[in-house]
Amino acid sequence: MADLHPEMHERWILRTELLWSFGVGILIAAILSMIVLTAVTMGVNPPSNVERIDPKTLHLSGEFSEHNLGTTVGADGSVTVRAVATQFMFVPRCIAVPAKRRVTLRFASPDVLHGLLITGTNVNTMVVPGYVAQVHTEFTRTGDLLMPCHEYCGLGHSEMWATVQVLSEDQFKPGPDGRISCAQR
Amino acid sequence: MHSDQPSAADSPLEVADDVDEEALAGVMRTVPLGAGVLAGAAVALLVVGYLLIYILVFIPRGTVG
Numbered sequence: 001m002a003d004l005h006p007e008m009h010e011r012w013i014l015r016t017e018l019l020w021s022f023g024v025g026i027l028i029a030a031i032l033s034m035i036v037l038t039a040v041t042m043g044v045n046p047p048s049n050v051e052r053i054d055p056k057t058l059h060l061s062g063e064f065s066e067h068n069l070g071t072t073v074g075a076d077g078s079v080t081v082r083a084v085a086t087q088f089m090f091v092p093r094c095i096a097v098p099a100k101r102r103v104t105l106r107f108a109s110p111d112v113l114h115g116l117l118i119t120g121t122n123v124n125t126m127v128v129p130g131y132v133a134q135v136h137t138e139f140t141r142t143g144d145l146l147m148p149c150h151e152y153c154g155l156g157h158s159e160m161w162a163t164v165q166v167l168s169e170d171q172f173k174p175g176p177d178g179r180i181s182c183a184q185r
Numbered sequence: 186m187h188s189d190q191p192s193a194a195d196s197p198l199e200v201a202d203d204v205d206e207e208a209l210a211g212v213m214r215t216v217p218l219g220a221g222v223l224a225g226a227a228v229a230l231l232v233v234g235y236l237l238i239y240i241l242v243f244i245p246r247g248t249v250g
Contacts, residue, residue, distance in 0.1 A: 016221065023225075027232060038244065045250035102248075122249035140247045 047125050049134035055110045059084060064108045070181060071096050073174040079103045085114035085127040085149065088156030094163045094182035098172040099142045107133040115151030118164050126151055139166040 038044040058064040064084055070092050071081050079098060084091045085107050097103050107116065109127045117124040120141070127133045139145075149160035165182045174180040 012217075016217065020221075020224075024228075027228075031235075034239070039250075042244070043248040043250050044244070047250060120246065122243065122246045124249075135249060137249045138247050140245070 043136075044122070047133070047135045049132065051132040051134065052130060053108050053132050055108070055129040058108050059110055063106075066091070070179060071174075073178045073180065075178075081105045083107050083162070085109045085116065085160075087111050087154050088149075088160040090116070090147065090149075090160065090162035092162070092181070094165060095147070096165045096167055096172070096180050096182045097139055099139050099166050099168055101169075102136060102138050105135045105137065112153050113151050114149050114153050114160070116147055117150050119146045121145065124150075139164075142166045142168050142171075 053064070059066065062068075064082060069082050069084060071079065073079050079101055081095050081097060081103060083095060083106075086109065105123065107114075107125070107127045108131075109129045112129060114127040115125065116127065118137075121137060121139065123135050123137050125133045125135050143166055145164040145166060147162045147164050149157060153160065163182070167183065171183065172180065
């Protein structure tokens with residue numbers, strides 16, 4: 001019987017398994033290469049930033065105090081957005097950003113775990129109390145994008161969202177202090 | 186045999202199959218190949234789906250990091 005069914009021999013099974021492992025190995029190597037290639041050539045990376053901040057005092061002074069929230073354009077032209085994610089709103093509720101320019105988004109939470117994503121973009125991060133969540137991105141299209149909290153943070157979680165207003169270069173006009181708010185429409 | 190006693194022939198499961206060794210050998214040649222083709226097609230579909238989403242959705246959404 002065994003002679004009639006060579007496919008059932010152990011060496012045949014081993015050969016099939018090795019062939020399958022080889023194919024899977026090639027797939028994994030191809031996918032990893034693609035991830036590394038896009039990371040190196042296009043700057044597509046998982047956001048990684050370990051920066052501590054005291055959640056009890058972050059709103060009182062320093063970077064995340066109320067007067068410093070929103071969009072700021074630095075002297076070197078760099079665009080930085082600072083926002084606080086708190087139960088159950090983002091402060092500010094609307095964020096103005098330029099299209100086709102590198103933007104740094106910085107978030108902090110004074111209470112519980114929050115998360116956010118910006119629809120139609122790859123921006124997606126958690127906002128952990130005690131840490132600053134930082135994401136770099138470049139918005140490719142103009143328009144209003146929704147930014148909801150995507151980490152359940154309490155009974156008002158579903159009401160916690162903000163708007164990201166992506167403005168074209170001619171609409172993105174910061175004031176003399178380098179600050180810009182959403183355009184009223 | 187009494188008529189009220191069941192016969193093994195009444196139940197198809199009780200009758201030994203008439204196995205044609207050549208036919209069995211043929212089946213044993215093609216079945217592992219079919220399993221490989223099925224598993225390969227399933228994995229290929231998953232990989233194609235992943236690549237389409239990666240190239241057509243993820244990359245055009247812009248840089249992030």
